[in-house]
Amino acid sequence: MEAARGAHPLSAEMPASQARTGTIALTVLTILTIFGVIFGLYMGLVRAGTDIDQGSVQRIFYIHMPSFFGAMLAFGAAVVGGIMYLRTRQHKWDTLSLAGVEIGIALALVNLVTGAIWARPIWNTWWNWDPRLTADAIMVLTYAAYLMLRSGIDNPDTRRRFAAVYGIIAFTSVLMVLIIPRIIPTTIHPVVIGPVFTSSELAQGGFELQATAGVGAALGINFIVWMFLIPITLLWHRIRLQNLADRVEAMKTEALSS
Amino acid sequence: MSRRARLMIAAALLLAAGAAFAQEAEPQRDLVTLYSHPTERYHVFIPPGWRDDSTPQFAQIERGTTQIVARSFPAGDVEAALAQTLTEFLPNLADLTPTLLDPVTLNNGTWQIALYPPEEAGTLTGFVQRFEDVTYVLLMFSGADSRPIFLPIPADGSLSAAVEAAAGLAGFTDAAVINEGAEPVEVAGQAYTPFTLTQGALEINAFARTVGGSAFVLVHGLPDDAAIFSIVLDFFITPETTDYLYLGVAATAIVLGLLVFSMFLRARALRADLRTLQQLKADAA
Known part of the structure; x- marks a missing residue:
């Protein structure tokens, strides 16, 4: 059935020259990402001034915030993949969805863990059930459930259809993380970017950066690295891995049927 | 990947980028003038109108005949830190021995006031805080004989009682408040209530305000010297x-x-x- 749709990994193999170009491009992107991470860390940990209220731990911010937006991009890719799969039933869109969720979970975990580590010296607790923190944890669990539920469905078509729908609906948990601190007045998690629609003074800029020079540059570079370079590079690698897995699976099926 | 697929991915990237950078311009906060020690992680507020003579080693500010210095000492006890500060900055008064008052806990830590005996040239008052095995000293010399003291507000909650208690600590043991001014005096952005006290024929002025459960009282001298309270309250240490x-x-x-x-x-x-x-x-x- 998949072969009829022109999406079978064996029948849809790229020409060798195109594959080689892709490999070169991915290699270049990977090297660029590695250098980007190193440069971003240098800017955040060395060049940017120290926040005089919070001390060095404030520098986690250069990873914490951009990694959330990196996760958002990856989860967004899962939504695109899900919509396109439901429309076209092409296997590659499901692959994009799966890759998006896996990479998104990793980046969301980075966001969650760095946030908890930052909170320990600043809020004097690793964790509290603040609405935004709770929404963030729910988001990670929602996507972790995606992977578990997906692996529990044997029929490939059912699995992909379910994953597509789940991946689209799960994105509401990402939106909740963005919306909650803007509308709930009791949140203590500050809104750093974008408008606020609540009267909470803490949400309205409680996280002030009283750092010296280099903060904007460090934040900008780390945004590029964590929001674009890392998720796109990892997505690409994960898609290639899935293509390889599908190819092996197809060969196994072929070997068993012959 | 087809052209349409690439367009969809590009649209998703742009959507995410748009969400991240959809910023509204936030109003710029007024920046206060701070002395920040380059290595010892402490910061001293410099009130408007005070001359900043600080160096990378210590904070030093002046206004008229009043001089305030801030220093930190790794480990060491409070008396030793005070003595070293005095030796470095006012060596001609290095022989003075202070009386340490009971510690008072403020928002930025627990402070101890060191009252030195009055000298002909002026009065000397020290403020000491210990944090993470470092002793921080703020030393104020007032040529106008100002005596800044903070103390817990007495049980009756009266600022007048606190002023009389502060005057007693400053050496005016029999002073009594005879007048509480209606018009507050503003120093370093804070309003202080003026008081007049008498001790026999001697008339003493004072300026006071409450912060939480503490009274900040400047006994005698110039109201401008009450800026020391803002300096103490705004003193902060960057956590490690x-x-x-x-x-x-x-x-x-x-x-x-x-x-x-x-x-x-x-x-x-x-x-x-x-x-x-x-x-x-x-x-x-």
Whole structure:
């Protein structure tokens, strides 16, 4: 059935020259990402001034915030993949969805863990059930459930259809993380970017950066690295891995049927 | 990947970028003038109108005949830190021995006031805080004989009683408040209530305000010297949180490292499977 749709990994193999170009491009992107991470860390940990209220731990911010937006991009890719799969039933869109969720979970975990580590010296607790923190944890669990539920469905078509729908609906948990601190007045998690629609003074800029020079540059570079370079590079690698897995699976099926 | 697919991915990227950078301009906060020690992590507020003579080693500000210095000392006891500060900045008064008042806990730590005996040239008052085995000293010399004192507000909650108690600590043991001014005096952005006290024929002025459960009283001298209270209250120390930064970076490396390592292992296993399957296919052919 998949072969009829022109999406079978064996029948849809790229020409060798195109594959080689892709490999070169991915290699270049990977090297660029590695250098980007190193440069971003240098800017955040060395060049940017120290926040005089919070001390060095404030520098986690250069990873914490951009990694959330990196996760958002990856989860967004899962939504695109899900919509396109439901429309076209092409296997590659499901692959994009799966890759998006896996990479998104990793980046969301980075966001969650760095946030908890930052909170320990600043809020004097690793964790509290603040609405935004709770929404963030729910988001990670929602996507972790995606992977578990997906692996529990044997029929490939059912699995992909379910994953597509789940991946689209799960994105509401990402939106909740963005919306909650803007509308709930009791949140203590500050809104750093974008408008606020609540009267909470803490949400309205409680996280002030009283750092010296280099903060904007460090934040900008780390945004590029964590929001674009890392998720796109990892997505690409994960898609290639899935293509390889599908190819092996197809060969196994072929070997068993012959 | 088709052109349409690429367009969809590009649209998703733009959507995410738009969400991240959809910023509204936030109003710029007024920046206060601060002295920040380059290595000792303490910061001293410099009130408007005060001359800043600070160096990288210590903070030093002046206004008229009043001079305030701030220094830090690793470990050491309070008396030793005070003595060293005095020796460095006012060596001609180095022989003076202070009387230490009971510690008072404020928002930024527990402070102890050191009252030196009055000298002909002026009065000397020290403020000391210990934090993470470092002693921080603020020493104020007032040529106008100002005596800044903060103390817990007495049980009756009256500022007048606090002023009389502060005057007693400053050496005016029999002073009594005879007048509480209606018009507050503003110093360093804070309003102080003026008081007049008498001790026999001697008339003493004072300026006071409450902060939480404490009364800040400037006994005698010029109201401008009450700026020391703002300096003490705004004094802050950057916490040492570098270990948490390292922990955060390590946690990030572990999470992403595990992902990359798992992808590497999966890819290696799949390639091995692929080679085996290709071999089987070739053997079958």
